[in-house]
Structures are given as structure tokens and as C-alpha cells.
Amino acid sequence: MMSEQSIESHRTIAEESAGIAEAVISAEPATRPSYALIATWPFSLAGVGVGAEILAAGGSATDAAEAVVRLIERDPQIRSVGKGGCPNLIGEMELDAAFMDGRTFRVGAVAALQNFAHPVSVARHIMEHCKHNMLVGSGAEQYAAEHDFEQDSMYTPESIKFWQEQYAKIQGGQAQDYLFSHDTVGTLALDSRGDMVAATSTSGYAMKLPGRVGDSPLIGSGFYVDYLIGGATATGLGEDLMKGLVSYEAVSLMARGLNPQEAAVETLNRLVQRLLRARREDESIPKTEKDLPKETELAIICLDRHGNHGGAANHPGFAYAVAVDGAEPKIIEVT
Template identity: 40%
Template sequence: MTYAMIGTWRMAYEGLCKGMDLLKTNGKSSDAVEEAIKEVENYPFFKSVGYGGLPNANGLVEMDSAFMNGDTFEVGAVMGISDIKNPISVAKRLSHEHFNSVMVGTGATQYASQNGFERKNMLTDRAKKIWEKRKREIAEKNLSPYDGHDTVGMVSLDQNGSVSVGTSTSGLFMKKPGRTGDSALVGDGFYADSEIGGAAATGLGEDIMKGCLCYEIVRLMGTGLNPQEACDQAVYPFVEKLKKRYGKAGEFSLVALNKEGQWGVATNVEFTFAVGTETKEPKIYIAYPEDGNKTKINPITQEWLDAYEKRIKAPID
């Protein structure tokens, strides 16, 4: 059987390459998702996930993560976990529990500590400087505190036909303590069914969770639509419906993968993602909404990549 993997944002690429290496050697989709997301969580310059993630209003890095096994529908998730190195590994462990499989706040942190997961102060000096700068800007310029909410989401298909999905994020920058978004909510930020495929979301969780979009994309793929058709049909009409009935819509970006290894993307903003298949090496692409109902996708340019690398490592004033 074939294998493939797709992940949200430029930051997914290096981890996805590691995941693809596992899949190529007949590794499990669940392990590929975990290893790929751990790579993102461990990199200090990705400011919306794991170590180096931006903190809440009180300066604490609170993280959300989830894992789903498409063979069994096992789901594990943590919300508001802190001082734990790899939340995705905790979420994956929790997915094996029939009871207590979703844990929040101090309970999630305590569970991780008691079960041997590595503790770590996830607030880097760089992230603290960004937080302090934003605090000054809020006070001096009356700016909105909320800036940035990118989740890494990975969907993986292995050679045995198993589909898994995982997410990880430090959530909305400067969020109120205890806030959570869509990333750890099954059906909203992620969903997987190995008989069909899987999907993952990134963007403003408060709005994404209004549509149960990951479940809807998988459902549509189950009716015979390919992943691109399912993404377009689920995302763009809902964005317009939300604007009409709620008055506005935040950023939405979703990725999907089916059991044949086909993939799709829909977004209402400029959105980068990484994808690899059995026949095509992992690459980074950039997507845009086009005509309000479909997605335009292009390969990323070296110029864009160079500017991105420079931007994420730029000194903090």
C-alpha cells in the first residue's frame, strides 16, 4: 500500500521529513505523527508550538495537543499543560486510556510528571522578550494583545492503511490563562478515520470550532470527494456563512489526506504547508484562497524561505 504525510505551516517540514523516513521503512502512522510533531515542539524558533512558544497574558506557556488513531478512534488530548517537553507524546499516551483520555491544566501536567514525561521550562529568553515587548506595546499604543495562533497539525498514512493525526500548539499569544482553542477538540482541530482519511486545522480556534470542520472534511471524503474537493466544500461555504451570521471570520487553514494518499488544502489566508507521498519527496507549498470557493497552490520559492528564516531568528528589540 501507499504512504503519505501532510502538515500545517512551513514549520512542519523538517519533522514531516522524519515522519516520511519512518513511513518509508514500514513504520506506523502513529509513530510518524508523534516524531514529526516532537521535532516542531523542540525547535525554539517556532514561536507558536512547544519550546519557544509564546506565553499567555501571565507569561506562562500553556500548551494544547491532541492525537487520534484512525483505526480505533482512540483520542487523547491535553489542554493548558505547562512545563512538559513534548505534549504530543502525552496526548498519544492518553489515547490508550478509555477513561481520563482528555486532561486539562494542572491535572494534565501532574499526569505527565507522574508518568515519566520530561519536565522542562518551555519559556525561552527569546519568547519572554517578545512577551515583554508586546506588553509594552499594549500599554503604550493600545494594541490588541492577541497576535499569532499557529498550530502544527500532521496527518499520516502508513503502508498498512492506518491513518493518524496529531496537533500541538502554545495557542493564542497573550491569551487569558486557561483559554483553549480548537487544536485539542476532536472534530474541530483534528479527525481521522482509516477507512476514509484524516484532517487537521490551524487558525483562530474560537471560529474554527464553530464549524467542526475536520470532521466535516473527513465525512465529505467518505462520500467520494477527493481531499481537495472536500476541503473546498467544507471550508469556503462555512467561512461565508460565519461572516453572514456571526459578522466576521478569523483565519482558517485546513489540510487533509485520504486513504489513497491524495491530499488537499483550503484556507482564507496565505498559508504554507508541507507534504510528501510515496512518489514525491517532501516539499513546502504556499496556498491562497481564490475566487472565494477554491484554493490556489504553488511551490514555495527560495526567496520566501530565506526571508522566513531571517524573520524567525531576527533579534528582538
């Protein structure tokens, strides 16, 4: 277990050289709450409210987490998940999602799934009924069709317009916009039985190459949960998040005694410092470009088995939604 002085020194390093922001959270409760639920980004607030109602009524963490993500997947105003998400380079909508049960260690995930309304529900079904952990592309679509999951076009007029504008920029040699590119929904739920789950869903990197898969459906990177310890889920540039196995790393740090807030900060600090070192040592990168590029936005949230939570990010503007034990769902800003 790291000392308080050691933790503070790492925070100082993060703040001064890596720009890691962290959430301000209350002290650890004396007893475990009957439930706790957190999810990335303010757009998750309504979903967290729905999930909290399920948990408050004695429902399972699995049902609550799925409800959170499904609400977001069907909201066309959320431009990075499900309906109306970000198309790939050739205009296809390839969606990724995952589910993990922290008690059974069962995992289900889909990647590059097209034309199904709720990838997270397909991922849950794989977790509960399939001998494999992940299905991709046409295999995932065949599985979803065979099990009668709802099919739907995931395009909206706004997503088509966005693709047309970005494609024109790329064809004209201009840099594309990185708006809406990294906002994965990731949720962690703890129920009254002490069960914990993680669930994620995303349309991934805007204008990505066909077949690209980020961190969100990858166990240990986009999500990880162990009901004996806690869970973590990440959002941001998957190409870099997966290099640090950040969700597994955060849960490992909680197992060693760090609280969720400390684990979130330390995990991102370690990854950012390692990425910076790699860029400094990479002779192919010009000396004037040794800092992390603008698109390297990284964030993580953590929840332990006692209902404590925390979050960290290396960029401004990140926040997460939380509901604990009957309290009104709220947004925690990571500053």
C-alpha cells in the same frame, strides 16, 4: 455526491466573496501509496522528512506523526508550538496537543499543560493508556509527571521578550501584534497497513487569557481521522474554527465523495459564509465592521485513505508539507 458544476460554483463563491485559497494538487493515483504524510506550515518540512523515513521503513503512522510534531515542539525558532511558544496574558506557557487513531477511534489530548517538553507525547500516552480522552491543567501535569515525561521550561529569551512587548502594548491601550498567534502544527499520517492518525500541538493564541483552549486539542475541530475515509487538521483562529467543527466536516464531505481538495475548499467556504452571515445579523457589530476581522485566519489540510491530499485557507501565505511514497518531501503552497 456533489456534481463537478456544483463544486465549481462553490469555489467561485469562495474566491469572490470569502477569499478562500486552495492548493493545486495532482490527479488521484491509480493505487494507494505505501505511505503518505502531510503537516501544516512550511516549518513542518524537516519533521515530515523524519516521519517519512519512519514510514518508508515500515513504521507506524503513530510513530511517524509523533516524530513530526516532537521535532517541531523542541525547535525554539518556531514561535507557536512547544519550546519558545507564545505565553498567555500573565506570562505562562500553556500548551495544547492531541492524538487520534483512525482505526481504533482512540483519542488523547492535553490542554493548558505547563513545563513539559513534548505535549504530543503525553497526548499519545493518554490515547493509548488512559480511559479519558482529555486532561487539562494540573491534572494533565500530574499525569505527565506520574508517567515520567520530560519536564522543561518552555521559555526562551525571545518568547519572554515577545510577552514583555505585547504586555506593554496592552497595558498602554495599544493593539497587540498577532504574529505567531495561529500557527498550530497538525499532521496526518497514512502507513503501509492502511492505518491513519492525526496529531496536533500548539501554544495557542498569543496573550490569551489563562485557561483558554482553542480548537487544536478538540476532536472534530482541530483534528479528525477515520481510516476508512481520511483525515483533516485545522490551523488558525480556534474561536472560529471550532464553530464549524471543520475537521469533522471535511472528513464527512470526503465520505460523501468529495476529494480532499474539494473537501478542504467546501469546508472553509461553508464556515466563512456562516461567520459572515452571523456578523451581518449581529446588531452589536457596527455596520462598518461586518467583514471578518483581520485575525480570523482559517486553514485546513486533508488526506484521504488513498494518499490524496489538499488544503485551503482564507488568507495568503498558508502552505503545508507533504511526503508520499518515497518522493522527496515538499511544500505545497495554498494560493
